Amino acid sequence: MTGASIALADCGKTFADGTVALHRLDLEIAGGETVVLLGPSGCGKTTLLRLIAGLESPDPGGRVRFGGEDVTARPIERRNVGMVFQSYALFPNMTVEENVAYGLKVRRVPPKERARRTAEMLEMMHIGALRRRRVDQLSGGQRQRVALARAIAVRPTVLLLDEPLTALDALLRERLRVEIDALLRGLGITAIYVTHDQAEAMALGDRIVVMREGRVAQIGTPRDVYFRPANPFVADFIGTINRLVGVARNGAVEMPGGRFSWRADAAGPVELLFRPESARLLPPEGAPLRGRVASALFMGDRTRLVIAGIGETPIIVDTTERRQFHAGEEVGIGLDPEGLFTLAEAAAPDPQPREGAAERVTA
């Protein structure tokens, strides 16, 4: 099955009480693409998802198109979408099997075919053994699988997931995330995935729509939003970011902790940003920048160092060195020139879907 493309034109949402949950926006999603809606609580992710689903209607003038067809006036039951709710919304009066078969039953799929497809879905989601259980006898992870199976059993053209993993513990979340990723790639379905977890967004999205207070803050590939955030909000919301304020002069930037070479054409005060992994730890002697360890956090796979004395504010650097660091220890820092950017030059929003997004292979 291949997914339908989705196009939103001028879609906003003002609730009856006057809350503007979503300001008017345009969004295009290619068939088979996985788009993640990411943003802090209350920014309008669910509202946008429900607009696409057909559970809310956009403010007058807004248009929703699936595969070129205008579906704005169509209720959800005639949009052929699959939806996974944060609370799962499984039917307590039915067994696992009946839950998964429900959509097929409603569509009057003949019993034989229905049984076959239900069994296939249960198999695929590894819940065959739970067929006859009531849904209130399942664990959170099992419920999540049933909810997914139920949503894709009807072979929707668009799959909508609203924070499907939020209610689960970290380990399970990680495992299901991998499974969902494989599933979405395998199905080639158009998927919109809501989350406020940026790691989840990076892992699953072909593109990420970062939202803030009912507006789109940036649309781009995970690499775009990570390495080239369009504004301070995105830079801060996604991953950890370091800011260094210095003065550019003669092809170098000078700051309290030292100087390092940078563009020859720049002059005057500059604010440079970089991610913790773009900095290397060096011996203090001869390093372009020098500072002191303010604190060190051992995280297992790496050590996160907070280093003071380089810029005006401390910076965060990750290192894989296995030794122990002490507060006050002097360290040297080298910056990977590729990892340095300023907000002014960051990517303009990229509203067009990426070519060949659907063919991306599973990592």
Add this chain to the structure above:
Amino acid sequence: MKRAGLFYAQLAFTILVCAFMVVPVVLSILAGVTANFFQGIGSGLTLRWVVQVWGLYADTIRLSVIIALACLAATLIAGVPTAYVLAKRPGRVARLIEELLVLPIAIPGLAIALGLITTYGAFEGFRKSWLFILAGHVVFTLPFMVRAVLAVLLAIDFRTLEEGAASLGAGFWQRFLGVVLPNCRPGILAGSLMVVTLSLGEFNLTWMLHTPLTKTLPVGLADSYASMRLEVASAYTLVFFVILVPLLVLLQRFGQPARRAERAAPVAATVPERAPA
């Protein structure tokens, strides 16, 4: 030692209160199966009075059962959709209706009866038929049905369940019949038991609304107290008890729909920290 003393004092008090309430009931029931109450139990036990009650009042019993079942049907048909609509619509109008629904409980039965008589008394055919009593019972019991179903609906997050069903392609009726109704069964059950019990036992309203040809069980009971010998009246009470007590027991068992529903609904487990019912 002190503590034990307090305990026994409380126990004695509790037993006394229970006895105060239970003894008259037991005596009354005994009277119904005693050959001659004034000679006491020594005169022997008999079912003669029960048989006599059946002969005299079978019609009232039949009518009571018919009215209770008809009342149940009417409150189901009117009450369940009402509860659904009230639960679905937020906003002031819905809350106002919810409040208004309590009025019949707060207003004395006599006043409701008077209202019905002044409004519909002129329609003689209606006034004289048992349907008139039915109307009174429906007005009186409908709020109980609505409230019981509403409580469950609000506890199970039926909106999300319905949205889930809709996302799978189910139209309104498929959702209502296949998902909403089955999941508010505990509320419908509790409401039904309540309605039947209340209708069977209703006296105030019914006494005002009845005609000599439309007497229900409690009205007949009052008649028999006034005009029959004590043993017959007591036997009648016994019959009433036999019908009502099983219903009361069931009501006790299934009468807390909201809590039961919450336990049954899996969504409850995933929504962090619900206030306990």
